[in-house]
Amino acid sequence: MTRGGFEALKARPYADVLIIGGGINGLATFRDLALQGVDVALVERSDYVSGASAASSHMIHGGIRYLENGEFRLVHEAVTERNALLRTAPHFVRPLQTTIPIYSTFSGILSAPLRFLRHGAGRPRERGAILIKIGLVIYDSFSRGGGRVPRHAFHGRRRSLAQLPQLNPAVKYTATYWDASLHDPERLAIDLLADGLSAGGGEARAANYTAAVGASGDKVVLRDAESGEELAFAASVVVNASGPWTDVTNLALGDPTTYMGGTKGSHIVLDNPALLAATGGRELFFEATDGRIVLIYPLKGRVLIGTTDLEHDMADPIVCTEEEVDYFFALVKQVLPEIEIDRSEIVYRFSGVRPLPGHGDLAPGFVSRDYRIEAEPLAGPSGPTVLSLVGGKWTTFRASAEHLADRVLELLARPRRRTTKGLAIGGGRGYPTTERARRQWIDAHDDGIGIARAATLLDRYGTVAADVIAGLDADDRPLETLPGYSTGELRHLARTEGVAHLDDILQRRTSLAFTGRVSRASATEIAEAIAPVMGWDAASIAVEVERGLARVHAADPSWSSVDAR
Numbered sequence: 174m175t176r177g178g179f180e181a182l183k184a185r186p187y188a189d190v191l192i193i194g195g196g197i198n199g200l201a202t203f204r205d206l207a208l209q210g211v212d213v214a215l216v217e218r219s220d221y222v223s224g225a226s227a228a229s230s231h232m233i234h235g236g237i238r239y240l241e242n243g244e245f246r247l248v249h250e251a252v253t254e255r256n257a258l259l260r261t262a263p264h265f266v267r268p269l270q271t272t273i274p275i276y277s278t279f280s281g282i283l284s285a286p287l288r289f290l291r292h293g294a295g296r297p298r299e300r301g302a303i304l305i306k307i308g309l310v311i312y313d314s315f316s317r318g319g320g321r322v323p324r325h326a327f328h329g330r331r332r333s334l335a336q337l338p339q340l341n342p343a344v345k346y347t348a349t350y351w352d353a354s355l356h357d358p359e360r361l362a363i364d365l366l367a368d369g370l371s372a373g374g375g376e377a378r379a380a381n382y383t384a385a386v387g388a389s390g391d392k393v394v395l396r397d398a399e400s401g402e403e404l405a406f407a408a409s410v411v412v413n414a415s416g417p418w419t420d421v422t423n424l425a426l427g428d429p430t431t432y433m434g435g436t437k438g439s440h441i442v443l444d445n446p447a448l449l450a451a452t453g454g455r456e457l458f459f460e461a462t463d464g465r466i467v468l469i470y471p472l473k474g475r476v477l478i479g480t481t482d483l484e485h486d487m488a489d490p491i492v493c494t495e496e497e498v499d500y501f502f503a504l505v506k507q508v509l510p511e512i513e514i515d516r517s518e519i520v521y522r523f524s525g526v527r528p529l530p531g532h533g534d535l536a537p538g539f540v541s542r543d544y545r546i547e548a549e550p551l552a553g554p555s556g557p558t559v560l561s562l563v564g565g566k567w568t569t570f571r572a573s574a575e576h577l578a579d580r581v582l583e584l585l586a587r588p589r590r591r592t593t594k595g596l597a598i599g600g601g602r603g604y605p606t607t608e609r610a611r612r613q614w615i616d617a618h619d620d621g622i623g624i625a626r627a628a629t630l631l632d633r634y635g636t637v638a639a640d641v642i643a644g645l646d647a648d649d650r651p652l653e654t655l656p657g658y659s660t661g662e663l664r665h666l667a668r669t670e671g672v673a674h675l676d677d678i679l680q681r682r683t684s685l686a687f688t689g690r691v692s693r694a695s696a697t698e699i700a701e702a703i704a705p706v707m708g709w710d711a712a713s714i715a716v717e718v719e720r721g722l723a724r725v726h727a728a729d730p731s732w733s734s735v736d737a738r
Contacts, residue, residue, distance in 0.1 A: 178216075178380025178671065179397040183404055188214040188378070190581055191393055191408035193385045193422055196226035197358070198565045199414035200365045201574035206581060207373035209590045214377070214408070215369075216395055218384035218415075220677045222362040225416040226567070227681065228438060228525020230479050231472055232456075233258050233266050233568045234352040237312045238466055239542060247543045251568045252315040255353050256322070257594065258571075262601040264635025265361045268322050269354040270455040272337065274508055275346040277301040302327070302346045309350055322351035339451035339509045349455070354472065357633075358567065359681040363670055364599020364637065382673050388426045391556040399673065410581050411551060413561040416528035417487060423561060428549050432563045434531035439493035439524040439728070440479035441501055444689055448476045448505070448512050457508055467504050473688050475520065478505065485526050493522040493728045520689020522728040530563050542566055544573050546580055558584055600635020618642055629657065641665055652702070654695035655685070660702040667703040675700050675721035686725045696721050 190206055192199050195217025206213040217223075235252035236244070258266040278301050309325040316322065326349050333347040334340055340347075355361065370377050382398040392405040415422040417435035424430070449471050457469040470477040478501045485491070498516065505514055529542070544564030550556045560580055565573045571593055582589055597603075605611040615627045620642050622630075630638035641662055649661025666672060666682045678699060680686040685695070700714045700721070709717060726732035 178378060179383050179395075179400075179402070179404075181378045182214060182216075182380055182383070182395065182406060185378075186404055187407040188212045188376075189408065189585060190214070190410045190412060191216070191406060192412040192414055193393070194224075194412075194414035194416060194418075195221040195366075195379070195381060196224055196414065196416050197222060197362050197365075197567055197570045198226075198416070198562055198573055198577075199412070200362050200369070201570040202412060202414060202577045202581075203377070203379065204365045204369035204372065205571075205574045205578040205593050207369040207377040208593065208596075209578065209582060209587065211373075211581070211585070211587065212376045213369075213373060214406070215366075215379040216383040216385060217379075217381045218398065220381050220673065220681060221366060221379075221671065222359045222681055223677075224418070225435075225525045225528055226362060227359065228440070228523050229355065229358050229567050230438075230440065230468060231355045231358060231470070231477060232269065232352060232468075233355050235312060235315060235568070236542060236566075237308055237350070240308050240311055244543055247569075248312070249315045250572050251566075252312070254569050254572055256316060258568075259322075259353055261596060262361055262364075262598045263606055264600045264604045265356045265358075266353050267356065269352050271350055271352055271458050272455050273305060273348045273350075273458050274333075274340055274344045275302045275305060275348060276341075276343055277345065278303060302348070305348050309348055312350065322353070325350035337451070337453050339511055341508055341510055352456075354456075354470075355567065356472070357684060360600075360634070361598065363682070364601075364635075366671075367637075368599055379671070381671050385422060386425055388552055391552045393426065393551070407557075409557050410584050411557050411559045412577060412581065413559055414577070416565075417526040419528065419561050419563065421487065423549075423559070426551055426559065428551070428559065430547070430549070430561065431531060432547060432561060433528065435485060435487070435526040435529050437483045437485035437491060437524060437526050438480040439497045439522065440477055441493065441498060441519050442521040442523075442687060442689065443476045443478065443514060443518045444474075444520045445476060445512075445514055445518045448509065448514060449474070451509050451512050452476065459504075459508060461500075461504055461507075467501075469505060469508065473684060475688055487526065490730075491524050491526060491728070492730045493524045494730060498522075521687055521725075523687075524728040528563070528565055544569070544576075546577060548580070600637035603636045605631075630662070640669075644669065652695070652698050654692070654698050655690060658683070658685075658699075663699055663702050664706050667706040672703070672707070674724075675703075675717040676724035678703065679721050679725055691722070691725050693718065693722065 189212040192203050192215040195215055199215060203213055203215045233255045235248050235255055239248050313324045328347050330345055333344055384396050385393050386396045387394040389405045392407045395404045395406050413419055413422050417433055420430050420433050452471045454471060459467055461467050465482050468479055481497050502514060547561040547563055549559050551559050605614045615624055618627050618639055630641055634641055644665035645661035649659050652658050670682055672678055679691050685691050696718045700717050704714055
């Protein structure tokens with residue numbers, strides 16, 4: 174997966190299928206088609222998973238709140254996919270205990286049927302214990318026969334406060350159920366890409382920093398973002414998986430569609446030990462007075478708070494505003510009133526636009542999270558078919574990719590060779606799920622780096638850590654600014670994972686940005702470590718450091734480069 178993708182496309186400017194968009198849905202479709210033996214190519218205008226897919230809530234969940242919209246098919250599919258991912262990607266997807274604070278018994282019972290019939294229309298009303306209990310019983314039923322998580326539990330005020338002493342004392346009940354956490358979304362996506370490239374041999378090709386900028390006859394014009402060079406690329410089927418930019422992509426291809434109506438969701442990450450302890454190691458999940466769903470979620474020694482659900486014009490910057498931060502802080506006070514938080518504890522902000530369908534006057538929080546596939550010809554009836562994915566979410570990426578791949582196979586008149594159901598992903602293959610198996614794996618892959626280091630790499634990459642260990646060079650040493658990482662490890666990522674810029678490492682090949690460990694000193698040391706692989710001189714390193722810092726803080730409108738130390 175070297176950064177030579179555009180050159181590979183130039184060498185053979187055609188494929189059976191061209192996928193536009195390297196987010197989670199595009200990458201999963203790439204993997205599925207490669208596994209079927211299809212000649213498939215993928216292009217992404219920036220880095221892989223740097224758009225909407227980079228702004229997830231780090232959860233794999235069934236979407237309990239979608240029950241109120243009547244989206245039973247989606248909830249069933251999402252719960253099924255959640256359970257499957259606990260098996261196929263255990264290195265990154267793990268059970269997550271989730272607690273809902275409840276402040277009333279009967280609230281919402283009368284309004285819920287109307288909201289169900291009107292698909293979310295009407296004024297938001299607090300959901301009481303009875304309504305939440307009904308929802309959780311239905312939710313648990315979708316796991317029947319293949320569940321991988323415990324069923325829900327209800328507790329009264331006394332036991333709730335005994336378990337979570339910092340909760341608002343006005344709480345009457347808590348409902349606790351289980352979904353799943355997604356510890357490293359971007360790394361899971363890179364695993365999917367690597368799986369696709371491996372399955373496709375030399376035929377499957379992928380190029381980041383390569384944009385689809387137009388059409389020339391029945392071919393798609395691709396542009397290398399680094400050099401500006403353009404290429405007319407031929408394909409029998411084009412898959413538009415560019416998420417919230419789907420209409421923008423179609424317009425570039427000559428088809429002015431109006432499929433999308435995405436909403437902006439922002440998150441903040443806090444380094445606040447008291448808040449982290451108050452969560453009791455579980456996610457707190459609740460509804461704000463405006464009907465938005467909010468989460469307070471411990472992850473990687475930090476606390477993730479999200480998310481907003483706001484209308485967004487794709488021409489505007491995608492940032493986490495100060496008003497959104499105020500909103501998050503007020504919500505923390507609502508649930509954990511004794512915990513003090515302030516802006517100095519924010520280590521990372523991120524914001525993205527959900528790839529939702531157009532929804533008219535419907536409130537953003539009640540727009541369907543389901544997906545559909547639209548088909549139109551490129552350049553008239555004789556041109557290739559363009560399949561546009563409208564909607565889609567992290568949890569259901571395998572299922573939506575399967576549907577897209579099946580449509581492609583139908584158009585190509587080719588049979589499906591194999592299913593992706595139950596197929597382990599990347600570092601989830603052979604991942605040790607017991608303590609004994611874990612010790613055996615670590616002992617077998619020590620290779621002179623030490624047991625502690627082997628364990629860290631296993632946690633970080635799953636069983637792909639074996640490749641990382643094998644790729645460590647003779648000059649490998651711990652970073653001075655970030656001793657948990659090493660120079661050889663980062664050079665291996667730069668050499669093998671399509672890295673083009675420093676921010677690719679800081680934000681997507683590692684969780685350094687998410688956990689707030691990017692400073693000017695650490696960014697500079699990382700840039701210097703990978704410079705021999707990237708071919709950077711001192712001037713290039715300086716440029717990459719400035720770019721990297723700017724990208725890490727892109728969602729923070731108040732940040733300037735002088736803030737970085």
